[in-house]
Amino acid sequence: MKNKIFIAALVGICTLMHGCKDAEEKKAMGPEEVAESFCRAVAGGEFAQAWALCDTVAMKDYIDGREEEWAMKEKQDSGAFRIASQMLSEVEFTIDDIVKEGEERHLFCSIGFDGNKKGKLIILKKEEGEWKVKETADRP
Numbered sequence: 001m002k003n004k005i006f007i008a009a010l011v012g013i014c015t016l017m018h019g020c021k022d023a024e025e026k027k028a029m030g031p032e033e034v035a036e037s038f039c040r041a042v043a044g045g046e047f048a049q050a051w052a053l054c055d056t057v058a059m060k061d062y063i064d065g066r067e068e069e070w071a072m073k074e075k076q077d078s079g080a081f082r083i084a085s086q087m088l089s090e091v092e093f094t095i096d097d098i099v100k101e102g103e104e105r106h107l108f109c110s111i112g113f114d115g116n117k118k119g120k121l122i123i124l125k126k127e128e129g130e131w132k133v134k135e136t137a138d139r140p
Contacts, residue, residue, distance in 0.1 A: 031105040031124045034131040036093045038122070039111055043088040045070050054133035055125070062136060092117065105131070108139065 029037070034053050041050040047067050054063065074081045091111055096119075099106040105124045110117040119139040124131045 029131060031098065031107060031131045032095055034124060034133065035107045035109065035122045038133045039093055039109070039120070040091065042066055043091050043111075044086075055127065058134050087113070104134065
């Protein structure tokens with residue numbers, strides 16, 4: 001009986017420690033890592049991960065729109081879409097410039113494949129100690 005209690009306690013402690021480690025790693029993400037993770041999550045259709053990295057109120061329309069597009073394209077040709085989504089999750093992501101605007105960071109980046117890149121502006125702000133995507137827009 002004592003061994004079972006000891007094992008249960010040990011498993012609980014390990015789980016708690018692993019959870020704390022994950023929380024520390026997430027909090028340690030800077031604006032660059034958050035922006036890149038967000039872009040890769042959206043491109044790869046990982047919307048739960050994208051939601052976790054953004055201001056859910058400010059980005060609701062954006063994420064909802066991407067999810068609708070994703071569902072529509074997947075419905076049209078699921079096999080080809082699965083292959084395309086794998087490629088999209090490996091998109092090239094380059095940070096061109098970061099500008100500090102008060103408590104926000106304006107991150108100018110390029111996203112694309114094989115030299116075909118699109119410029120993006122990603123605005124991040126801190127919420128409860130974590131960087132969150134507040135806004136995203138295309139740029140020339």
